[in-house]
Amino acid sequence: MAKRVFNFTAGPSTIPLPVMQRIQEELLDFKGIGASVIEISHRTPEFEAVLFETIDLVKELLSLPPNYKVLFAAGGGVMQMALVPMNLIALKPARKALFVDSGIFSGRAVQEAAKFGTSIVVASGKDSGFGTIPEIDAASLDPEASYLHIVTNNTVHATQWHEFPKTNGLPLVGDSTSDIMSRKMDVSQFGLIFAGFQKNLGTVGLSLVIVRDDLLGHAVKETPKWMDIKVLSETDSMPSTTNTFALYVCNLVLHWLKEQGGVETMEAQNRKKSQCIYDVIDKSDFYIGHANPAQRSMMNVTFNLATPELEQKFVSEAEAQGLYALKGHRELAGVRASLYNAMPVEGAQALATFMEEYERRNG
Numbered sequence: 622m623a624k625r626v627f628n629f630t631a632g633p634s635t636i637p638l639p640v641m642q643r644i645q646e647e648l649l650d651f652k653g654i655g656a657s658v659i660e661i662s663h664r665t666p667e668f669e670a671v672l673f674e675t676i677d678l679v680k681e682l683l684s685l686p687p688n689y690k691v692l693f694a695a696g697g698g699v700m701q702m703a704l705v706p707m708n709l710i711a712l713k714p715a716r717k718a719l720f721v722d723s724g725i726f727s728g729r730a731v732q733e734a735a736k737f738g739t740s741i742v743v744a745s746g747k748d749s750g751f752g753t754i755p756e757i758d759a760a761s762l763d764p765e766a767s768y769l770h771i772v773t774n775n776t777v778h779a780t781q782w783h784e785f786p787k788t789n790g791l792p793l794v795g796d797s798t799s800d801i802m803s804r805k806m807d808v809s810q811f812g813l814i815f816a817g818f819q820k821n822l823g824t825v826g827l828s829l830v831i832v833r834d835d836l837l838g839h840a841v842k843e844t845p846k847w848m849d850i851k852v853l854s855e856t857d858s859m860p861s862t863t864n865t866f867a868l869y870v871c872n873l874v875l876h877w878l879k880e881q882g883g884v885e886t887m888e889a890q891n892r893k894k895s896q897c898i899y900d901v902i903d904k905s906d907f908y909i910g911h912a913n914p915a916q917r918s919m920m921n922v923t924f925n926l927a928t929p930e931l932e933q934k935f936v937s938e939a940e941a942q943g944l945y946a947l948k949g950h951r952e953l954a955g956v957r958a959s960l961y962n963a964m965p966v967e968g969a970q971a972l973a974t975f976m977e978e979y980e981r982r983n984g
């Protein structure tokens with residue numbers, strides 16, 4: 622069998638091995654057609670079955686209330702930072718969008734929304750180096766604003782909202798690109814959730830958009846049809862040819878997830894995976910964690926060592942032992958271990974063991 626490492630990359634990220642094997646097995650001949658899933662029309666019954674089954678799996682796995690639509694939009698998470706204001710900023714005439722600034726991906730969303738109206742940062746974690754997600758007071762939110770945007774898991778600074786904020790009636794928008802399906806989530810607290818596929822939903826090219834149905838039909842008139850959520854909803858997310866390969870991989874990933882026991886099982890495993898690494902950080906002065914312990918992420922773990930040399934040596938020695946892609950984001954340097962659903966518990970445990978051993982040799 623091919624050599625497979627424990628792959629801690631932040632994204633595009635590791636995909637469950639059984640899914641990769643299934644893709645390999647049926648790549649040349651999908652469902653006995655004698656052609657690949659990427660060589661057939663998106664309008665064939667075979668492909669439409671993939672599409673509708675994927676929608677049903679999302680509904681089931683996230684226990685979606687009936688008034689929520691499941692859409693697949695073109696592009697990754699960043700593209701949806703434009704889709705959201707195009708569709709929601711005109712909900713109210715003031716065209717204001719509110720943001721909690723919790724790091725890099727909040728900042729990008731602020732910039733995109735400002736192209737369609739006014740972006741207002743209501744709280745920022747900047748003073749803490751984004752190690753902390755700031756609190757907000759729902760009563761102080763501007764009632765003329767159209768929505769409040771948060772990033773449910775901050776992939777770079779490794780913080781995560783464990784309890785979502787109250788919004789005093791404003792629709793809450795969640796960028797869940799790096800933690801969708803990783804834990805139970807009460808979708809009814811949100812007006813819209815988006816998540817690029819590349820972290821927990823398979824491969825690049827599409828994003829999942831979950832939206833409450835009363836929010837459809839408010840797009841600014843310049844909105845391209847591929848970015849208008851009402852058009853996506855009316856065309857089963859295929860106003861023209863969709864990214865068939867990305868949807869197919871997502872379908873297999875969600876089947877795998879369901880077989881594992883669903884989101885609840887993922888959450889228990891993700892807690893275990895992150896905790897075994899946090900335990901090493903917490904009992905050591907050698908590893909310096911970045912995030913506020915009360916808000917630490919189960920998906921991305923970051924830490925620094927005393928010198929850049931010790932960090933580089935850590936990353937290269939880990940890689941030699943099959944622990945791949947641990948180099949931190951340029952913003953924090955150090956080490957980042959991404960523990961998305963497809964990372965097995967054994968991978969996180971192997972990293973924790975390596976950390977203890979590396980500390981003994983270098984501490």
Ligand SMILES: *Cc1c(COP(=O)(O)O)cnc(C)c1O
Pocket residue numbers: 632696697698699700726772774775776796797798799817819
């Ligand atoms: C990765 C990520 C994105 C960006 O996704 P792209 O596929 O690069 O557009 C957006 N938001 C969050 C929270 C992410 O982790």
